[in-house]
Amino acid sequence: MKGLVVQSEQETFLRGRLSAIVDAADDAIVSKELDGTITSWNRAAEKIFGYRADEINGRNIAILIPPDRKDEQARISERILRGESVRHFETLRVRKDGKLINISASISPIKDEDGKIIGVSIIARDITERKEMEERHQAALKELGDLKAALDEHAIVAITTPQGHITFVNDRFCKISKYSREELLGQDHRLINSGHHPKSFIRDLWTTISSGKVWRGEIKNRAKDGSFYWVDTTIVPFLKPDGKPYQYVAIRADITERKNAEEALRRSEMKFARAFANNPSAIALTRLHDGLVFEVNDTWVALCGYTRAEVVGRSARMMWPTSPEAAHFVQVLREHGVVRGWQQEFRKKSGEMFVAELSSQLLNFDGEEMILSTLVDITARKQAEVRSQESERRFRTMANSIPQLAWIARADGFIFWYNQRWYEYTGATPQQVEGWGWQSVHDPQILPQVMSEWKAAIAAGQPFEMEFPLRGADGKFRRFLTRALPIKNAAGRVEQWFGTNTNVDELKRVQHEIEKLNAELEQRVADRTAELQSANKELEAFCYSVSHDLRAPLRHIDGYVNLLQRDSEAVLSPRSRHFMSVIADSARQMGRLIDDLLVFSRMSRCELKRREVRLDALVEDALQKLQPETQDRNIVWALAKLPAVQADESMLRQVVLNLISNAIKYTRPRNPAHIEIGCSSEGPDEVVIFVRDDGVGFDMHYAHKLFGVFQRLHLDEDFEGTGIGLASVRRIISRHGGRTWAEGEIDRGATLYFSIPIRKDRPAG
Amino acid sequence: MRLPKRILLVEDAAKDVELTCAVLEEQKLKHDLVVARDGGEALDYLYRRGKFSARGPGNPDVVLLDIKMPRVNGLEVLQRIKADPQLHSIPVVMLTSSREEKDVKSSYAMGANAYVVKPVNFNEFAEALRAVGAFWVSLNETPPMRD
Numbered sequence: 001m002k003g004l005v006v007q008s009e010q011e012t013f014l015r016g017r018l019s020a021i022v023d024a025a026d027d028a029i030v031s032k033e034l035d036g037t038i039t040s041w042n043r044a045a046e047k048i049f050g051y052r053a054d055e056i057n058g059r060n061i062a063i064l065i066p067p068d069r070k071d072e073q074a075r076i077s078e079r080i081l082r083g084e085s086v087r088h089f090e091t092l093r094v095r096k097d098g099k100l101i102n103i104s105a106s107i108s109p110i111k112d113e114d115g116k117i118i119g120v121s122i123i124a125r126d127i128t129e130r131k132e133m134e135e136r137h138q139a140a141l142k143e144l145g146d147l148k149a150a151l152d153e154h155a156i157v158a159i160t161t162p163q164g165h166i167t168f169v170n171d172r173f174c175k176i177s178k179y180s181r182e183e184l185l186g187q188d189h190r191l192i193n194s195g196h197h198p199k200s201f202i203r204d205l206w207t208t209i210s211s212g213k214v215w216r217g218e219i220k221n222r223a224k225d226g227s228f229y230w231v232d233t234t235i236v237p238f239l240k241p242d243g244k245p246y247q248y249v250a251i252r253a254d255i256t257e258r259k260n261a262e263e264a265l266r267r268s269e270m271k272f273a274r275a276f277a278n279n280p281s282a283i284a285l286t287r288l289h290d291g292l293v294f295e296v297n298d299t300w301v302a303l304c305g306y307t308r309a310e311v312v313g314r315s316a317r318m319m320w321p322t323s324p325e326a327a328h329f330v331q332v333l334r335e336h337g338v339v340r341g342w343q344q345e346f347r348k349k350s351g352e353m354f355v356a357e358l359s360s361q362l363l364n365f366d367g368e369e370m371i372l373s374t375l376v377d378i379t380a381r382k383q384a385e386v387r388s389q390e391s392e393r394r395f396r397t398m399a400n401s402i403p404q405l406a407w408i409a410r411a412d413g414f415i416f417w418y419n420q421r422w423y424e425y426t427g428a429t430p431q432q433v434e435g436w437g438w439q440s441v442h443d444p445q446i447l448p449q450v451m452s453e454w455k456a457a458i459a460a461g462q463p464f465e466m467e468f469p470l471r472g473a474d475g476k477f478r479r480f481l482t483r484a485l486p487i488k489n490a491a492g493r494v495e496q497w498f499g500t501n502t503n504v505d506e507l508k509r510v511q512h513e514i515e516k517l518n519a520e521l522e523q524r525v526a527d528r529t530a531e532l533q534s535a536n537k538e539l540e541a542f543c544y545s546v547s548h549d550l551r552a553p554l555r556h557i558d559g560y561v562n563l564l565q566r567d568s569e570a571v572l573s574p575r576s577r578h579f580m581s582v583i584a585d586s587a588r589q590m591g592r593l594i595d596d597l598l599v600f601s602r603m604s605r606c607e608l609k610r611r612e613v614r615l616d617a618l619v620e621d622a623l624q625k626l627q628p629e630t631q632d633r634n635i636v637w638a639l640a641k642l643p644a645v646q647a648d649e650s651m652l653r654q655v656v657l658n659l660i661s662n663a664i665k666y667t668r669p670r671n672p673a674h675i676e677i678g679c680s681s682e683g684p685d686e687v688v689i690f691v692r693d694d695g696v697g698f699d700m701h702y703a704h705k706l707f708g709v710f711q712r713l714h715l716d717e718d719f720e721g722t723g724i725g726l727a728s729v730r731r732i733i734s735r736h737g738g739r740t741w742a743e744g745e746i747d748r749g750a751t752l753y754f755s756i757p758i759r760k761d762r763p764a765g
Numbered sequence: 766m767r768l769p770k771r772i773l774l775v776e777d778a779a780k781d782v783e784l785t786c787a788v789l790e791e792q793k794l795k796h797d798l799v800v801a802r803d804g805g806e807a808l809d810y811l812y813r814r815g816k817f818s819a820r821g822p823g824n825p826d827v828v829l830l831d832i833k834m835p836r837v838n839g840l841e842v843l844q845r846i847k848a849d850p851q852l853h854s855i856p857v858v859m860l861t862s863s864r865e866e867k868d869v870k871s872s873y874a875m876g877a878n879a880y881v882v883k884p885v886n887f888n889e890f891a892e893a894l895r896a897v898g899a900f901w902v903s904l905n906e907t908p909p910m911r912d
Contacts, residue, residue, distance in 0.1 A: 547863070547865070548833050551862045552781070555862060556781070558885055559890065561887070
């Protein structure tokens with residue numbers, strides 16, 4: 001033991017205390033010599049490094065240093081030798097059990113009294129835990145950073161204060177809201193409100209998050225430019241330890257496109273729903289295997305009488321007359337997938353049956369086999385068909401009874417029925433001529449034109465008329481006039497054609513015959529007329545000559561007798577004078593006879609020229625003419641107003657003259673005489689005129705002789721006359737289509753009537 | 766002193782001529798009566814040719830014209846007279862037994878100045894002639910002579 005040492009008790013105490021302090025420390029306190037030999041090792045070091053003091057004292061510190069840190073030591077030593085201290089140097093050391101630990105060391109040089117560095121003191125702290133924590137912290141931070149980046153990548157993020165002021169927005173937020181970060185930070189979040197959501201919605205949001213709960217929902221916001229966008233939003237309140245939020249983190253996803261698509265889909269769905277509901281055809285959606293009704297539209301409801309509620313969920317089979325029919329239909333539908341225009345009777349709710357056209361399509365809706373059907377009520381159409389069939393039947397019946405050829409064609413010109421005559425005439429069989437087969441009985445040269453005109457008529461729906469030859473069973477061609485009329489339905493569309501062919505050869509022949517006959521007849525009439533005219537002319541000339549030539553001698557007789565009378569007045573005896581006067585009278589009588597005969601003959605011959613004749617005027621003229629007879633007479637005239645008639649004026653003049661002249665003559669014994677002229681009736685068909693006198697009258701027994709030619713009912717010496725006057729009247733009135741008759745009584749006068757028919761079809765003049 | 770009127774009577778029937786003359790004589794009308802027996806003679810007279818080539822100038826004051834005459838009939842004479850500017854102003858009285866409408870019509874159409882039908886009755890005939898004479902010979906102013 002080397003000199004030891006007078007150690008003071010104080011030194012020992014201090015040393016003891018120092019040791020206690022060193023051993024009490026949490027940190028490892030180690031000293032080593034410059035070459036690394038460990039000279040002291042405290043309890044903490046034991047704990048930290050795992051070596052006991054007695055194990056490690058005297059060993060080199062290098063055993064603690066991991067291989068890859070060796071050069072550290074060198075550098076540290078360098079600095080220590082320079083007198084520097086290294087503080088809080090973090091490094092790795094190896095424990096006894098081989099485990100690596102992180103330490104933080106402060107290394108200082110130990111100096112002697114001279115200041116010479118004699119050793120190194122190391123204070124080391126095990127910072128493994130801290131390091132681990134730090135690493136975990138770092139890892140956590142990194143993870144957080146990564147998460148944030150991912151979030152920033154994907155989501156729109158904003159962070160607000162509990163009051164709603166924006167404290168953070170990520171780039172996406174700026175992009176979608178079109179605000180810059182500067183414009184957003186510090187602003188109230190209400191900046192992006194769109195006004196779309198009701199107040200209750202907003203209130204509910206704030207209530208949720210301010211109570212610390214996460215809120216999720218879809219919000220419509222407004223961008224800076226006024227456009228709108230939808231975001232699927234999750235707002236997470238970050239809570240303080242007391243549970244109250246200190247910030248709200250809103251994470252949003254842009255769902256504008258989705259929302260727009262949804263909206264478009266909704267509108268499209270609405271459109272389709274409306275189209276379905278309002279479709280004029282009745283539509284139903286039913287299940288294939290049992291006919292369960294899923295949906296029907298309004299038209300269907302109206303047609304079938306059920307309400308929607310009554311039928312949805314029930315089987316449509318109830319509307320079919322019988323189940324086998326329904327089953328048969330389903331079978332057909334399964335086979336083909338589509339059925340169109342299936343005519344079927346159905347039962348309405350009221351039990352009433354109706355005929356409909358059913359069109360159905362098989363569909364697959366989410367794996368369910370469905371039928372989409374439309375129903376069209378064709379009851380009315382069916383009835384029309386029946387009527388049309390009936391009418392066709394009637395046509396056929398009639399067509400078979402007429403002498404013409406007749407046929408019926410479809411709207412496209414396909415002839416599906418011919419009448420008996422057709423087959424009789426052509427000798428063809430139905431198979432040969434049905435449809436368009438009739439072309440075989442046409443003249444091939446004329447056929448093209450027939451086809452083009454017939455086709456044109458079919459296209460235009462206009463009546464067809466054409467004449468062309470058809471070959472008969474005997475091979476001979478005869479011309480037929482063909483007419484076809486289109487039969488149109490209520491809509492104006494052609495349904496059928498009814499046609500006839502009339503043999504005009506026959507017709508033409510007959511026509512030709514008639515024309516020939518007519519011509520012949522006309523010729524004959526002309527010939528006869530010419531004959532008649534020439535005969536008339538001869539008669540005319542004859543009468544003319546006769547009247548002139550016959551009168552001349554009469555004049556001479558009368559003249560010379562007169563001269564004789566004048567010459568020999570003085571010497572003639574009364575008897576001679578009488579004889580002479582008789583001669584003169586006879587001559588005069590003959591003259592009158594000739595005049596009357598001439599008139600009579602003319603009245604029979606000449607043409608009746610009818611026009612309006614005023615009878616009043618004729619009476620006046622006659623009275624004027626008869627003045628010589630009336631001037632010495634006392635006649636009381638009663639002249640009624642007479643109507644005008646359609647007649648030959650000169651002839652009627654004669655009638656009036658004759659009748660009045662007679663009245664004057666036969667009333668000669670009367671003084672005064674009464675003569676009345678009037679119109680006894682004026683019916684719609686004829687006018688009756690009369691001349692009444694109060695003269696000598698006549699015996700009604702001889703009335704039938706009154707109008708006879710040369711017939712007289714009186715003696716010459718009583719009343720002169722030729723017996724022609726009334727005959728002329730009758731002849732004239734007869735020619736006018738009228739009647740003549742008389743009433744009379746001996747000594748009580750006579751009334752002579754004549755009628756003139758009124759010809760309504762001839763205008764006046 | 767009035768010159769006596771010249772009457773041209775165109776009449777073929779001798780008896781009628783005689784009767785007419787008898788009546789005219791009775792009339793005591795101052796007149797010169799010339800008789801032509803047919804249309805041809807009448808024209809000869811009017812044109813102063815043939816039988817009458819020697820007659821003095823001047824037209825008759827009135828022509829009494831019968832219709833039915835042989836060869837040239839009254840209507841033809843009338844037509845000639847009325848067509849000729851020299852003669853057409855001569856008054857022509859148709860004096861005929863024909864009452865035929867066509868004769869009356871034709872005569873007037875051709876310009877006859879009057880148409881008198883000779884009645885069968887002599888007295889009536891005499892009366893008619895008297896009236897004709899009274900008018901045409903005594904009363905009427907004949908057209909002045911053209912020369």
